[in-house]
Structure formats: C-alpha cells, structure tokens
Amino acid sequence: MRFLMVEDSEDLAQSVAERLRLDGHAVDRAGSLSEAEDCLSAAPYDLILLDLSLPDGDGRDFLTRQRRARHDVPIIVMTARAAVSDRVDVLDLGADDYLTKPFDFAELEARCRAVLRRRGGASETVQRFAGFTFNPLTAQLVIAGEPRELRNRELRLLEILLAAPDRIFSKAQLCDRLFSYAESVSDNAIEVYVARLRKKLEGSGAHIDTVRGLGYRLTSA
Known part of the structure; x- marks a missing residue:
C-alpha cells in the first residue's frame, strides 16, 4: 500500500x-x-x-x-x-x-x-478467495493446508489485487501503489513481482491474468 x-x-x-x-x-x-x-x-x-x-x-x-x-x-x-x-x-x-x-x-x-x-468492507483479518486463505498480519498464504510465506512486495501486491478481483490494474497503477517517490523502479519491476506471486498461488483456483496492453487482474478459475 x-x-x-x-x-x-x-x-x-x-x-x-x-x-x-x-x-x-x-x-x-x-x-x-x-x-x-x-x-x-x-x-x-x-x-x-x-x-x-x-x-x-x-x-x-x-x-x-x-x-x-x-x-x-x-x-x-x-x-x-x-x-x-x-x-x-x-x-x-x-x-x-x-x-x-x-x-x-x-x-x-x-x-x-x-x-x-x-x-475494504472486511471485518476479519484473514481473507479467503478461490481456494486460498491470506493473512496479511503473518504474511502467510495457505493453499490446500500448505503455508506459503510472502515477501513484503508480494504481500502488498496480493492485497491490492485481492481488494478488487477481476479489476485490471495497469503497471503504472501498481507502481504508484507499491513504490514511493524516493524509490528507483525499473520498467520490469512489476513483472518480477507478478511472476513471483503467480508461483506462490499455484495449486489454488486463483490466477493473475495478463491483459495485453492493459495490465493485470486477479481471477478465479
């Protein structure tokens, strides 16, 4: 955030x-x-x-x-x-x-x-979506009973996407939400974090789709 x-x-x-x-x-x-x-x-x-x-x-x-x-x-x-x-x-x-x-x-x-x-309209900390549970306090993602630790940027990226499933976020929008003015960000930074998060979500029913020319969105199978 x-x-x-x-x-x-x-x-x-x-x-x-x-x-x-x-x-x-x-x-x-x-x-x-x-x-x-x-x-x-x-x-x-x-x-x-x-x-x-x-x-x-x-x-x-x-x-x-x-x-x-x-x-x-x-x-x-x-x-x-x-x-x-x-x-x-x-x-x-x-x-x-x-x-x-x-x-x-x-x-x-x-x-x-x-x-x-x-x-976000949530009263509970733990969130559930498409076969996984996510706890931002412990930075833990659980899929089929298996805990998967998230690094800071992966955690914040998942929070952003999970707050609005099916909404398309451009690279620029994600950069604005994930990085401050003081941080130097390369063009492929978002691609790197999206790729890492995709691996962490494997085995669940959730996918991060690339919408060509527009950006990324979190969807369920």
Whole structure:
C-alpha cells in the first residue's frame, strides 16, 4: 500500500516511514500542507497519516477540504493534542482514527490495518478467495493446508489485487501503489513481482491474468 505522511518533524517521519516500509508499504512524506496537496495531485494513496500543527496551517483545514471534495482516502490524525474535545473535533470533521503522540509503532500499524480493513468492507483479518486463505498480519498464504510465506512486495501486491478481483490494474497503477517517490523502479519491476506471486498461488483456483496492453487482474478459475 502507498501511504502519505504529512508531518513536519523529520525525525518522527523518518522513524515511522522506516517502520512502515519494513511491512512493505511505500511511504511519501510531506512536511507541509502545500506539499501534501502536491503529492495528492500527482499520485493515489491508500492512507494518509496527518499531523495537525504544520508550518503553513492547521491539519484540520486540510482534512475538511478533503472531505468536502468527497475524497474518501482514509486519514489517521497523529498529534500531541490529547484533549477529548480535540479528538471529537477531528473525528467529526471526517478523520478515520486519531493517535496521540508519543505512540507505539505497533499500535500505529494496528490502527492502519484496521482502517484499511474497514475501507475494504472486511471485518476479519484473514481473507479467503478461490481456494486460498491470506493473512496479511503473518504474511502467510495457505493453499490446500500448505503455508506459503510472502515477501513484503508480494504481500502488498496480493492485497491490492485481492481488494478488487477481476479489476485490471495497469503497471503504472501498481507502481504508484507499491513504490514511493524516493524509490528507483525499473520498467520490469512489476513483472518480477507478478511472476513471483503467480508461483506462490499455484495449486489454488486463483490466477493473475495478463491483459495485453492493459495490465493485470486477479481471477478465479
């Protein structure tokens, strides 16, 4: 998944980004509201982590603009403001969750997973499709009782495809979801990860089809 972190503290942003990247997420950082707007105009995001106190304004204004424009990207507010009134305020403005600084990285990761599950309409962590079960928390794919471990990019690629079976994703769309601006990506990177995931899915009823000239889609036999 691709995250946008709107945070002016470079140290905190780097620490959070490093932790999320270990889970296979791509993370872009914006140090101000204007930078955040530029990022959103250039790429799609699965989740936004938003500080409230930023050099060029209040994160609540950014949140309000996103929701008035009917942009439904999940937003988790991260702030040192701990008053109940502050939490109620941002939740009423349309935030999906609220995390008070300082926070534990494990809690942040859990809240990200919960928000993304709700967005996908899933209440359970384990997903089932075409003869396999998939648990993103353990990075484990199980086919016919046999567990198969997924590497980070393979895991995130499967999450993307599994969220919309039969939908065609272009290489550009998959690159946007899997890699951040800071990462150098070769033309065949997506082909490599698709090939690896196809091998992991062998023995199930799921297939990753190549739609010539368009991209890839996850289908069931």
